[in-house]
Amino acid sequence: MDDVLILGAGIVGIATGIHLLRRGRSVTLVDKSEPGHETSFGNAGIIQREGVRPHPFPRDLQTLLQVGLHLSTAARYEPLALPRLAPPLLRYWWESSPEHYRKVVQSYAPLIGRSIITHTDFIEACGPEAESLISRYGWHLAFRSPEKLEKEARKAQGDHDQFGIGFEVLDWPALQKAEPSLLGNLAGAIHWTDPWTVRDPGALVTAYFNLFEKLGGTFIRGAATGLSDSAEGWRAEIAGRQVFAEQAVIALGPWAPDVLDKLGYRLPLFVKRGYHMHYGTTEGASLNHLLLDPEVGYAMAPMARGIRITTGAEFAERDAAPTPIQLGKAEAAARELFPLGERLDPQPWKGARPCTPDMMPIISEAPKHQGLFVGIGHAHHGFTLGPATGELLAQVMTGDETAIDIHPFRMARFMGG
Template sequence: MQKAEVLVLGAGIVGVSTALELQRRGIGTILIDRQEPGLGASFGNSGVIQREAVLPYAMPRNIITLISTVLGRNTAARLHWPSIPAMLPFLTRYWWHSSKARHYALATPYATLIERCMVTYERAMEGTDAKDLMSPDGIVDGYRSRRAFEAARREADIMAQRFNLPLTHLEGTEAIRQVLPHIAPEFCAVTQYYQSVIVSDPHALLLKLFKKFKKLGGQFATADAMDLTKTQTGYSVPGKDRPLESKHVVNALGAHAALLSAKFGLKPPIGLKRGYHIHFEPDPDAPLTATLADQAYGYVLTPKAAGIRLTTGAEFASLATPPSPVQVEQTEPIARKLHPLGRRLETTPWMGIRPCMPDMMPVIGEMPDQKNHWCAFGHGHQGLTLGPVTADIIADAIEGKSSKLNLEPFSPSRF
């Protein structure tokens, strides 16, 4: 038998950050995954530590966007129709929580997490060279229509004032070219957020945190977390050649988390939003100097170690649905018109799954009626941003320390 104080299930950014934080505090931890660390959603996201994202990602409720989504014309959101009936409990609640009043109210609890993203990353990265992967370039949101820009500007200014976020709105091609010198004149305005941090390779960042976890004495084991059982003293997972046992268990299984929690009586209405990426050769005469979110088409272009990465918006599809990177095909020609892109560097786009909750809040805390069984999932569009923050909350709870934060909005008991 291999024993530790805590089993952390899932070696994505949330699980690795949590295992590291526990081990850093001297709490013996075994991190478990069925594959090598960091091959889930955390592998290939846009790599933005989104300090600006105090408003979680809501469902657009305007009728034109909804109709174009239903007709398959919205490149930002795609519905895989056979998956939709099973996702209705998620989608109807997501719709409800996305009303303007409700959405703006959610910014208050969400910001308490977002505001701590860099402080907790700094601590996680201490003693590593992970900072070499980060640049403080911020993110730029681009708008193609005056109307879209004015609406977004109002919202951004409200949030900037409420949460003290530095940002600049730039209007007209001349002004926009100060931050994106090689961009075609497709945008009427952009909003530049300064505090967001760009990671050149999110997988490499995760591996550096994992290496630190191992260096501190943390253990890694390959096993299927779905085989988790309760024992008299805690929890157990059958390992390759011996059982892995602990007093506490943390469910950080990302898109697969709800499958496990259902076995222990908690059935959160999780929604799965898949996203894709593909890299392009950069043009040496026209570098992409900022990370750019094209708001009309819902894709992001970001300079990465592997090339210029295009990441897509959301595809609502079940776990079992084979990849269908339609949104890559739809957005590539649009991105090429906007910024010079060389040849494709992969033949098949990568796919990751964002685990989303209908109230847009992650699930962080102890599972109802399951002592020492902790939830750390449902981080949706901001899991890279919130990995170390979640780790800090879970480690405090396992140590029995009370948090200064109001954790009720994230509680697993809310479902």
């Protein structure tokens, strides 16, 4: 029997395993897919140190109308999913009020503050395999209108003053110097200087998984059919095999409710789906750094496989058929800014971001079961926060003092506690 059983081999599960192995615990990691090949695989590749403000629900009428009428590229919804999504989305809207949101940011900022620190730890431990994937330049938040650039610059200055986030404002000539292949139609950009970008997120998670195995961790590929506590601790059946451990961690991202519901935890979780596609370039063009076009709602990033476009949020059922409408709109908008070539993937990649209504992840022990821990609900920042979440879970599980206060991330907050 192992000390710990971890369900979910995305970046959170792998990171938790690494931190536990370093503390002398024996760990078995389980997933139905190859490690790091689900939500961790398809993001824009930002270790988002500047992301102290999680994505709130829009509250201005113009944005709500654009989403409601399916005019927005940044967000769309699937009408058939609304009956089930309505309760958590209503709470999401409520938690996004200015008063509540200020409290969220105050709790969230210290967690984001651990992002570069914990990724640095893993990257150094992995060596050249991981280091070669990293750019420390930061990324560009680009704007088409001078007014919106100026407004964002004021917000960036506020985040610099309050949280120490580094940035510089680039006018169009400065942005064009950094990105000579841009075609125009931009007023300039905020250059966030603190975050790092990754040219192949899936490869970085694979490097972390290799570290997990190097430290002595065990991986079993297969779906865990149930998780239950027993006299021996925690038990799961994987590929017809009974696995036992003293402690268990649920790090299943959008699939966590499949296990948690059966244990009596009906949490107000929902998913934001997203898509990506890789493109070639024309006319010898190159994109040096990630660029996000917030006035349309997509990101464009140089990746190992080509230029990756990632879409905004799609509010839909987790397992519903793909509807990559946003990708088509994002592609058209990106071609106005950059000489994209042909599509390189046979079909768009689709993933699901696990979300909570208050925009903060769950990082805690389960309130009704001893020895059961949960790390889920990171929304847009799962890739950024995976190693930090693993650090905090391992500290709690081994009785160490946590690097930051994790009380705001307790599961019990959704159960009246």
